[in-house]
Amino acid sequence: MAPRLTMERIPALFASIYDKACSLVVGSYYRGVAEEILSEFRQGRLLDLGTGPGYLPLEIAKQAPLVIVVGIDLSHPFIRMAKERALQAELADRVRFELGNAAKLRFQDETFDRVISTGMLHMLRDPAKMLSECRRVLKPGGEAWIYDPARVSSQIDKKRWKGSFTFMERCIYPLLALYSRLNPPHVYTREQMISMIEAASFRNYDMEEDAGEWKIRLKK
Numbered sequence: 001m002a003p004r005l006t007m008e009r010i011p012a013l014f015a016s017i018y019d020k021a022c023s024l025v026v027g028s029y030y031r032g033v034a035e036e037i038l039s040e041f042r043q044g045r046l047l048d049l050g051t052g053p054g055y056l057p058l059e060i061a062k063q064a065p066l067v068i069v070v071g072i073d074l075s076h077p078f079i080r081m082a083k084e085r086a087l088q089a090e091l092a093d094r095v096r097f098e099l100g101n102a103a104k105l106r107f108q109d110e111t112f113d114r115v116i117s118t119g120m121l122h123m124l125r126d127p128a129k130m131l132s133e134c135r136r137v138l139k140p141g142g143e144a145w146i147y148d149p150a151r152v153s154s155q156i157d158k159k160r161w162k163g164s165f166t167f168m169e170r171c172i173y174p175l176l177a178l179y180s181r182l183n184p185p186h187v188y189t190r191e192q193m194i195s196m197i198e199a200a201s202f203r204n205y206d207m208e209e210d211a212g213e214w215k216i217r218l219k220k
Contacts, residue, residue, distance in 0.1 A: 050120030054082025
């Protein structure tokens with residue numbers, strides 16, 4: 001599959017608006033995803049790709065004290081927000097956030113027991129590279145769980161969200177709307193997903209579609 005021309009990170013200009021949207025779906029989305037992930041994983045090292053402002057790793061850490069989480073993202077503002085949030089929650093000893101590129105991870109081979117990602121795959125120029133890196137850093141028998149496109153936007157109370165904007169954010173919002181129109185989620189077909197998965201050398205995998213969101217489980 002040919003690489004796509006797209007932006008791979010949320011522009012810093014929109015970081016605070018995006019963060020407010022994510023904060024509104026902690027209970028309705030991230031908490032449930034955390035519970036689903038932890039239903040089969042209660043101990044070990046976990047890597048969250050495209051962690052954004054860090055809500056999912058913190059939900060996982062709150063529910064599973066034996067899980068160590070590393071979250072990476074390309075956005076400086078998101079990493080700063082996530083670090084501050086981890087300190088406030090007194091979870092910085094088990095949850096670490098850092099700048100990082102999912103297609104070129106700095107970690108050694110077989111570092112993590114599980115890799116997760118929510119709502120990032122559709123933003124990548126070459127998703128197969130990210131999947132290959134997932135496989136490389138997973139320990140034998142480890143799994144990567146990919147949710148994409150994440151159902152975050154469909155669960156946001158948009159009236160409440162916009163009502164929380166500062167004056168500057170209200171001025172910026174039309175630019176965010178334009179950005180969203182120019183960078184719509186690229187929803188891959190099952191055949192395209194399988195092609196990317198197999199290109200990354202995963203042979204044991206499971207896929208299901210739930211209300212427009214792919215849930216993909218890849219086992220090394």
